[in-house]
Amino acid sequence: QKEVEQNSGPLSVPEGAIASLNCTYSDRGSQSFFWYRQYSGKSPELIMSIYSNGDKEDGRFTAQLNKASQYVSLLIRDSQPSDSATYLCAVNALTAGNKLTFGGGTRVLVKP
């Protein structure tokens, strides 16, 4: 079992719709959770961080965390073609020096 799992996609979403991305993790000691966006050929860009159970909203992005069920999700509202990218879920288990463990990423395609 992988430590952090994501559906590889592609997740195809019409422009203006909501994109819903999910991520599950295995380490119950995980404390911090992050979503990165990575355009093809570029490096990951931090878009959301979440530390407590519940929802956190930032613009068109909402991160949701459920530690009991060991999942974290990302919603992208009013999806735009510029949101087409790979979204990486990362988890920080503080037992190993702030190491981030990444999932394989979900590719999102927003179609005009």
Next chain:
Amino acid sequence: ETGVTQSPTHLIKTRGQQVTLRCSSQSGHNTVSWYQQALGQGPQFIFQYYREEENGRGNFPPRFSGLQFPNYSSELNVNALELDDSALYLCASSLAQTGGEQYFGPGTRLTVT
């Protein structure tokens, strides 16, 4: 505020050679982490440096080594390059006390032939 910078951008090496990659952390950040990202996969943690000492290491052999300098910049050295070392090498900087938000540089694309 300057972001994370890495050099070189691209590099082509031959199997068995050695390579050094460089990273300058974001202004105000004191921790540097290195990751390897193979094509189509998520980044894999190599190691982290804090106050010039290694502060955690992933599942990479000893031929992957690093340094951090007093100005918080860092180097990643890889000896005896193998074909499987071909990847995007990412440096990320952070403040150790902020609980993990890491900001990535543009990366170095290493090709081993």
